[in-house]
Amino acid sequence: MPEVKLLSDGIFEVTKDKKQLATMNLDPGKVVYGEKLIQVEGVEYRTWDPRRSKLGAMVLKKFNISLKENSKVLYLGAASGTTVSHVSDIVPEGAVYAVEFAPRSMRGLIGLASRRKNVHPILIDAGKPESYAHIVEPVDLIFQDVAQPNQAEIAARNASRYLKRDGYLLLSIKARSIDTVANPKEVYKGEIKKLEQAFEPKFEVLNAKDLMPYHEDHLGILAKIR
Amino acid sequence: MKINTWFGVLGIGRTGEVLEFELFSKDIRELVRCSIALQENRQLLRQHLPPAGFDLKTAALECGFVESSAEYYSLLHEVMVEAAKLQVSEAFTADQRIIQAVEALDDINETTNLLSERLFEWYGNYFPESGLSGEALALFIAKYGSRENIGSEDPLYPRARNSMGAKLEAADEVLLKGFAESVCSLYERKRQTEAYIQDSMESIAPNLSLAAGPMLGARLISVAGSLEKLAAFPSSTVQVIGASKALFKHLRARAPSPKHGIIYSHPLINTAPWWIRGKIARALAAKLSLAARIDFYSGEKDASLVEKLEVKVEQIKTSNPKPPQKKQDSGVKPKKRRGRK
Numbered sequence: 001m002p003e004v005k006l007l008s009d010g011i012f013e014v015t016k017d018k019k020q021l022a023t024m025n026l027d028p029g030k031v032v033y034g035e036k037l038i039q040v041e042g043v044e045y046r047t048w049d050p051r052r053s054k055l056g057a058m059v060l061k062k063f064n065i066s067l068k069e070n071s072k073v074l075y076l077g078a079a080s081g082t083t084v085s086h087v088s089d090i091v092p093e094g095a096v097y098a099v100e101f102a103p104r105s106m107r108g109l110i111g112l113a114s115r116r117k118n119v120h121p122i123l124i125d126a127g128k129p130e131s132y133a134h135i136v137e138p139v140d141l142i143f144q145d146v147a148q149p150n151q152a153e154i155a156a157r158n159a160s161r162y163l164k165r166d167g168y169l170l171l172s173i174k175a176r177s178i179d180t181v182a183n184p185k186e187v188y189k190g191e192i193k194k195l196e197q198a199f200e201p202k203f204e205v206l207n208a209k210d211l212m213p214y215h216e217d218h219l220g221i222l223a224k225i226r
Numbered sequence: 227m228k229i230n231t232w233f234g235v236l237g238i239g240r241t242g243e244v245l246e247f248e249l250f251s252k253d254i255r256e257l258v259r260c261s262i263a264l265q266e267n268r269q270l271l272r273q274h275l276p277p278a279g280f281d282l283k284t285a286a287l288e289c290g291f292v293e294s295s296a297e298y299y300s301l302l303h304e305v306m307v308e309a310a311k312l313q314v315s316e317a318f319t320a321d322q323r324i325i326q327a328v329e330a331l332d333d334i335n336e337t338t339n340l341l342s343e344r345l346f347e348w349y350g351n352y353f354p355e356s357g358l359s360g361e362a363l364a365l366f367i368a369k370y371g372s373r374e375n376i377g378s379e380d381p382l383y384p385r386a387r388n389s390m391g392a393k394l395e396a397a398d399e400v401l402l403k404g405f406a407e408s409v410c411s412l413y414e415r416k417r418q419t420e421a422y423i424q425d426s427m428e429s430i431a432p433n434l435s436l437a438a439g440p441m442l443g444a445r446l447i448s449v450a451g452s453l454e455k456l457a458a459f460p461s462s463t464v465q466v467i468g469a470s471k472a473l474f475k476h477l478r479a480r481a482p483s484p485k486h487g488i489i490y491s492h493p494l495i496n497t498a499p500w501w502i503r504g505k506i507a508r509a510l511a512a513k514l515s516l517a518a519r520i521d522f523y524s525g526e527k528d529a530s531l532v533e534k535l536e537v538k539v540e541q542i543k544t545s546n547p548k549p550p551q552k553k554q555d556s557g558v559k560p561k562k563r564r565g566r567k
């Protein structure tokens with residue numbers, strides 16, 4: 001019998017042969033990206049591959065993502081929904097506003113969203129937060145993984161409009177998308193500084209760690225509005 | 227103040243309380259249409275933008291658009307999924323179709339070359355003296371099969387009579403003929419795809435098509451990702467489009483910036499003497515970039531664009547009649563490229 005340990009609300013460590021990160025499947029029987037389904041006492045868990053998901057890597061790196069079952073999440077850079085699917089599992093009574101601007105990725109995301117009632121897909125540029133102001137409500141968490149040169153600014157502009165005062169910003173920074181040549185460490189410092197000072201709102205960075213060995217040249221950041 | 231939301235237009239007070247409202251009907255198609263219009267029309271949106279932190283769901287409950295939070299999310303969900311579907315289907319625009327055709331053409335060319343070579347080698351065992359290759363060979367095999375079937379009126383008849391090639395057995399003949407027919411139809415597909423690209427370019431990007439030629443124009447759109455992106459690029463980028471490997475090296479290692487994008491296949495450049503190619507490339511890139519902008523924003527055909535370009539190229543030619551004496555700037559002499567058109 002596989003062993004299940006609760007790591008934080010909605011996030012589990014399931015041990016079957018080896019320890020694996022997992023969430024409770026909101027769409028039983030259905031696999032999203034080749035992950036495994038594990039049944040334990042009538043509950044179906046989906047393994048969460050940290051190499052395929054920056055958020056997954058952040059969880060293993062002990063970022064406190066503090067989601068509850070009814071949390072509202074604004075997810076920027078949803079791609080075809082690999083990670084969105086796990087967020088959807090974690091907030092079964094909540095809502096995930098999944099923003100993605102590439103029609104091609106959106107096709108996959110729509111397939112996912114049509115099976116998961118808490119995922120609301122939006123085909124739009126996350127760099128223009130006003131353009132979805134008629135749709136998105138204030139949220140408890142903004143997760144952003146857009147791999148864009150101006151990602152700190154995108155995060156700040158979205159936070160200023162949509163993040164609740166006591167909400168959190170989780171960010172994956174890809175060094176190469178900001179500067180292809182510079183040393184990643186320098187890039188990270190620069191991005192943290194931008195979050196702390198450059199825009200409105202200004203953030204307090206609570207945690208910042210690189211995502212090795214799961215993702216090379218990526219930094220995870222947890223921040224809140226100062 | 228008045229604000230737009232996905233479910234209606236609200237008048238709200240200073241603390242966000244709803245004072246008046248005009249709700250949309252709960253018809254999904256109607257809601258989808260309104261939501262997309264708000265997303266895409268910046269003016270509409272800016273005029274009545276909800277304030278930061280505005281709680282849409284509470285407002286929707288307050289004004290009675292929905293009875294419960296569950297109803298709010300289920301309706302929102304349906305609208306968002308349908309809106310995204312519609313937008314995705316509309317995103318496959320004419321320039322995206324051209325990009326698919328350009329990529330298909332590359333695949334066809336690669337496959338055709340590969341299969342033609344195979345046919346050449348294979349059939350060479352049966353009729354090495356044919357002197358045919360490519361489409362001509364494929365047509366020949368599809369028509370005759372064995373060289374023994376050539377009629378005496380065919381100019382290849384004498385060579386076929388005296389060939390040292392092996393005898394083609396019936397089973398092999400069926401196989402080779404079928405294979406040759408496939409190759410012939412690939413050549414046909416290639417012409418069809420090229421014609422499609424030419425026609426489409428003429429209709430969606432007439433200026434780019436005129437200045438670059440339809441194929442080069444289509445390739446530029448393909449590498450850029452869309453006509454819109456191409457129109458947004460500075461001309462210095464247009465000049466190096468397609469030189470991505472060299473460009474990457476330039477960025478990583480700070481090597482000299484590449485000069486040879488795909489625009490170097492343009493006749494104005496590839497027929498010019500080497501020492502003015504860089505200059506012509508710059509002038510051409512500027513005009514192509516302008517052409518893409520006109521095509522994207524207005525679509526009117528403007529023949530003067532090409533005339534101006536030709537004048538400019540003449541100027542460059544007359545003011546640089548001879549190769550530079552010393553190797554100045556970093557202008558490394560481009561190596562002669564052989565066997566490539």
Ligand SMILES: C[S@@+](CC[C@H](N)C(=O)[O-])C[C@H]1O[C@@H](n2cnc3c(N)ncnc32)[C@H](O)[C@@H]1O
Nearest residue numbers: 053077079082083100101102125126127145146
């Ligand atoms: C690294 S992928 C995200 C992967 C995803 N978070 C996951 O783990 O499943 C980045 C995505 O962000 C999207 N993206 C980049 N810039 C964007 C923008 N300005 N607005 C919306 N989406 C954007 C890209 O199209 C791409 O799909």
